[in-house]
Amino acid sequence: MTNSVNPATGNLWDLDWYRPQHQQDSDTLEQLGFIPGLKEILMLRQVHGLEHGTVWVLSETRHGLQDNENLGGLSTPNGFYLYGEVNHLDLQKAVTKALQRFRAGVWNLAVHPRCGTNMSVNMLLITSFALGTHFLLPKGPIEQALGLLLATSTASQLSPDLGILAQKYLTTAIPFNLELGQIARTRDFSGHPAYFVELAWRDS
Known part of the structure; x- marks a missing residue:
């Protein structure tokens, strides 16, 4: 794991031309809500960011944030699957803590080095x-x-940094509009x- 994707080592949005705004997805939906599937796309990006944030929080130790390769996730427009050995209450606390940190400006949590985007x-x-x-x-x-x-x-040299950029600008978003619903033990597809x-959309 490189330092550039560790939430403990700085903010990926420092000195950036683009900074997430609390109202951005709500405003986009208000102006362009007639586009079919737009809300699902916006929500999927936010769910993806929260999935990463939850894995980071669950991986937290007394030494800081460390990647736990035993945990993984899969996002959908309605919530995300969390894989690995984890207690139900710990998972609920982790989701809540991740949401709080995102809203406090800890946006690096949305980016993860093992994301499928990088692959x-x-x-x-x-x-x-x-x-x-x-051909050449x-x-x-x-x-x-x-x-x-x-x-x-x-x-192999370029993909880690380009993968981070793809996550940052395309496949994840800061979950300003999400609220936690139910957490249930289940099976995926x-x-x-x-x-x-389970996550629900709320207007910010």
């Missing part, structure tokens, strides 16, 4: 660079093998045991 960005970069080197380099096997190696290593954290 998607990595795969996209590898594919793009591999195709680029395939000579067709000999040695040149093509070197090109593939270069494409893979370059993508694939039959895996998990908690489902």
Whole structure:
């Protein structure tokens, strides 16, 4: 895990041209609510951010925030699944604490190094660079093998930071409009045991 995605080491939004506003999604929905599926997209981004924040809070130790690889999540427009060994009450407290921290300005919690967004960005970069080197380099096997190696290593170097940017601006949002509903032990779409954290939209 790099320091740039650890909520304990600063704010990703410091000196940024864009800073989240409490009313932004409510205003967007008020102006463009006629667009089909817009509310679901806005809510999914906020749920995704809260999912990350909850995992961070559950991973907190006396040494600060540390990534706990035994925990994971999956977001939906109605809430998120939480995987891993966790107590129901601890999960409820973690969701509440994450919401409080988000509203206090601890926005780094929305970004997580093990997010599927990072893997998607990595795969996209590898594919793009591999195709680029395939067409640009000579067709000999040695040149093509070197090109593939270069494409893979370059993508691996770039994808963590680009994945963070993709999370920050595209796939997550600060959960200003979410409130906690029920938390229930259940199974996900694939039959895996998990908690489902139900969330509801509220106008900020």
